[in-house]
Amino acid sequence: MRYTTAGESHGPELVVIVSDVPAGIELDRATIDHDLARRQQGYGRGGRMAIETDRALVVAGVRFGRTLGSPVAMRIVNRDAANWSEVMDPWGSGDGVEAVTAPRPGHADLGGVQRTGAADVRDILERASARETAARVAAGTVARALLAALGVSVRSWVERIGPAATGALGPEEADPAAVATSDVSCPDADVAAEMRSAIDNARQQGESLGGVFAVCVEGLVPGVGGYAEQGQRLDSRLASAVMSIPAIKGVEFGLGFAAAARTGSAVHDEIVLGESGRLRRATNRSGGIDGGMTTGEPVVLRAAMKPIPTLMRPLRTVDISTGEVADAARERSDVCAVPAAAVVAEAEVALVLADAYQGLLGGACLHDMRTALAAYRERIAW
Ligand SMILES: Cc1cc2nc3c(=O)[nH]c(=O)nc-3n(C[C@H](O)[C@H](O)[C@H](O)COP(=O)(O)O)c2cc1C
Structure with missing residues (x-):
């Protein structure tokens, strides 16, 4: 299973196509929109997210709530586009539209104009914007539905925002209900309060914050992934997918x-015979992956997000039209988007694992994957 996206941040809509989707996966419209809404929330988001209420319009690959085995295509309208029709007009002359010429440090702006020869940073920032991650979350819902049908679930929580941190939590310490009701996705209410005040301080000072989140996958069988080559080893694939999210640095x-x-x-982690008669690990310090494959224990990964680069108290830059020292451009922006990034990471992790399960079990139809999974469990014996 893989996806491709198209769409500019202030263009009419985002588009995502998910390919190599097995037939027979049940999708639920409300669940897709719920995940899109989770990506939009979180204390510290900017005004843009108050404008958008993302909804995925499924335009291909699904019939009567089930995948057909053909590519699944979805569209997400950018409601804010109505305010940008002149600036983003595909056919207009662009006359009278002011160019962005002060590239933001820490963003794709400068490398993008150097790479493409654009004179207007907007040509870059529209696509480099993390608005694109809404399409990834929509794609991830297909992967999550497949994984759920195979007994696998993916969740996340936030452990650090700026200086406020819980320390590394195990899956049993991160109560999903507490995470779901926290506007910073932190299961510890005291630390969550510190996180909110860190965000308030940053906002007041024209600053921004990053942080650390964890993604946890449960219900896995052992042996998913591969023990050689970059494209097979599961830790390599997951790290690559999570690092592809804008602002993830580790x-x-x-x-x-x-x-x-x-x-x-x-x-x-010592190998022991578990109560169920199956082999387990006595501890899970590896985070559920040894030798590039799942151990059967929960996969637990952590990612570090750098602070948001758009600053209301801007850093120094150079105007690319004049060569003069300038203040970096200010677009409407989040102060902190760590909880949202965690939701995007859930989607990326689900997409990699869905594909890895297809590699193990075949990928044409869910029924056959379930049959193969039962045979796999049986063969492992312990
Ligand atoms: C969910 C999410 C929301 C983001 N919101 C903003 C934002 O409002 N303003 C901004 O400047 N950067 C935002 N970012 C971060 C930038 O997209 C990111 O820092 C930029 O692409 C450069 O990061 P890179 O060096 O890792 O590519 C956001 C990132 C994510 C994952």
């Missing part, structure tokens, strides 16, 4: 970087 699994400071016996 990904770790389980102990992650902390493992480098420990001895081997304080890192590796």
